[in-house]
Amino acid sequence: MGYVAVKGGTKAIQASVRMYKDKQHAAGYEIEVEHIKANMNQLINQIMSEASLYDRDLAALSILQAEGNMEEAVFLLRAHRSTLPRLHYSTVTNTRDMFVERRVSASFKDIPGGQILGASPDFTHRLLDDDQSFAGNKTAEAYTEIPHTHALDALPKVIDYLEQEGLFSKKPEDDREPDDITKQSIEFPSSRSERLQSLTRGQTGAVTSLGYAEIRGYGYSSHPNIGEVRVGQQPVHIDPFDTGDAYYIGDIELTEVEAFMPADEDDMDDLGNTEKTFKIGYGLTFGQNETKAIAMSVLDYSLEHPVGDAATSDDEFVLLHIDSVESTGFISHLKLPHYVTFQSVLDRVRQTKGEHGQ
Amino acid sequence: MERKRWTSLFIKYGEQEAIEFFNTYQSQVDFDIISEPAEGLTMIKVREHAENSLFYIGEMLVTETKIRQGQTVGLGVVKGSNAKLSEALSFIDLCFKLEVLLEALEDILAKLELKESVFIKSRTNEILKTKVDFDMMAE
Known part of the structure; x- marks a missing residue:
């Protein structure tokens, strides 16, 4: 069987992107980048570290755009980084x-x-608590210098x-x-x-x-x-x-x-x-x-x-x-079309089976 | 005052003061813009303490502005996306280099030093509340 280049996925891809966006907003309300910055510090830390780019705003935006998918957020941030010029090198940071x-x-x-x-979660109970509201517990304490x-x-x-x-x-x-x-x-x-x-x-x-x-x-x-x-x-x-x-x-x-x-x-x-x-x-x-x-x-x-x-x-x-x-x-590229390479494998397997069947 | 010191005071404690200074005095100093505020990266070089060697931990987003008067360049670089502060810092850098408006700057910086000392005292105290008191454990 010969190799024939094909096209025809454009409309399906556009519809898929639309469906993905609709799914993102299906709940009918959105959180803002500011909400992620304010409430998801640890996630932002992890993303910045893996992306090798320090900026809390961009990390929060990448998390929002990636729907919380960390690998996608890191990818977005690394891609953004590649669009920016490197202006300076720091002096030695100690x-x-x-x-x-x-x-x-x-x-x-x-x-x-x-x-x-x-500030550490090390000393907190690892029990789910459905009350995540901010207690506003900054009660005024008498200042005592330590x-x-x-x-x-x-x-x-x-x-x-x-x-x-x-x-x-x-x-x-x-x-x-x-x-x-x-x-x-x-x-x-x-x-x-x-x-x-x-x-x-x-x-x-x-x-x-x-x-x-x-x-x-x-x-x-x-x-x-x-x-x-x-x-x-x-x-x-x-x-x-x-x-x-x-x-x-x-x-x-x-x-x-x-x-x-x-x-x-x-x-x-x-x-x-x-x-x-x-x-x-x-x-x-x-x-x-x-x-x-x-x-x-x-x-x-x-x-x-x-x-x-x-x-x-x-x-x-x-x-x-x-x-x-x-x-x-x-790993994720494995789900993308490999029609030609797989066809070649298939041909070899079919050929082997044919030879054995003779 | 060393540049390391005044840039630290303005960036940490005096963003509004820097911008106000720029808005108030920009017409009093002639300058040309070399580059408008633009985002870019700074690669951070660190010293590790196992072998005492250097490595790059990663980059940080910065905003940079460059202005000049003749051969004197004013540079404003600040963490993150912050065009206004970067622009104001470039103007202040030019003023320091040209040695103009120093009195006004020193007044602002003196106030910022006070602001810094109050902040550090309060923040240190807040952090030290979490210091373990082993004597208390033995009681």
Whole structure:
């Protein structure tokens, strides 16, 4: 049978789009972008992180347009990003300057500055509550200043404590320009900057699943200890004229995780003696995305310190499968017409059957 | 005042003040527009603390305006879609570089510093209410 190009779907496609829009508005009322911004913070955080574009308004719009379909919202945001020029690169952003709104350590009870719970669902009942109305509970309280030893934009890091104890050796600053996977595809073996950029924009579920698999036995197989999870507002600066007098352009919310991993390899001290130390797995995401940031720290360590032929130590396996747009794009394309390629398969099967039948 | 400082004060605490300053004084300073407010991206470079290396976490939406007087360029860049603030910041940047209207700017910035200190004190207190008091647990 010969190949014949056909057309004729135009009217059906137009009708399908109309039906889709009608279905979107079937209830007869709509919510606004502002409603999503006001009530769906966590969803916005996840979308911005996976899309690798920080803007709460655009993320809310993408959620509305995609009817809450996360993969579609991420796709829309990535597509929009590709239409915009890149005007600037920030100066080096350091989370030591973060205005911390939440900071907990699972490794040390007493940390300088204290355990600050901030806003978190961790302590709420996981029971459905049909009363979601805003209680307006900002009752006037007498102002009592809480004494504190550290400003929230200068909280020491928990790794500093480990370093003081001689249990962690801080590396000298590596100022090499990072690779950028949005400009050039990842090449394997990947660089550290490619791995971290890829992990931070990975699909939350995929990053979490692979991080979990790594701990369960398909990799380093060790329970990490979370040295610090911090969430807060991070100032961003640019210095386009390279004068050293930078412009502040805004704050972004970040989640940072430093996970302690007992190092398999020993460090050598100045006298040539070997000693056990800790290594750090690192996670950093846009928005408050704690589970993803923790899983990122696990995968970062797993890729930085590979174990045999474990799947979670294989950078090509991990990095090429966690991207939302690539994985959902490929899987969903399977439902699109493959008439010609399938016809070829069909012809081969028919031919084989014919040969066997002779 | 360092640029890092005044841009922070206007963006965080003085959006209206910046726009009002621009509306009030724009006719007193000659300038040409290089580029009207337009949206674009800034790629954010971060330092990670495991190996102390650099990587790109992603981009943020920004609005940028450029104006000039002769060879002096005034630049206004701000997070998100915010044409008016970006335009006002470009004008204020030009004023600082040309060293004009400094007294008026310093008056505004002094007020914004007060606003900032009140905000930070109140926000810090609110956050520290969620600090765990282990002594209390032992009681």
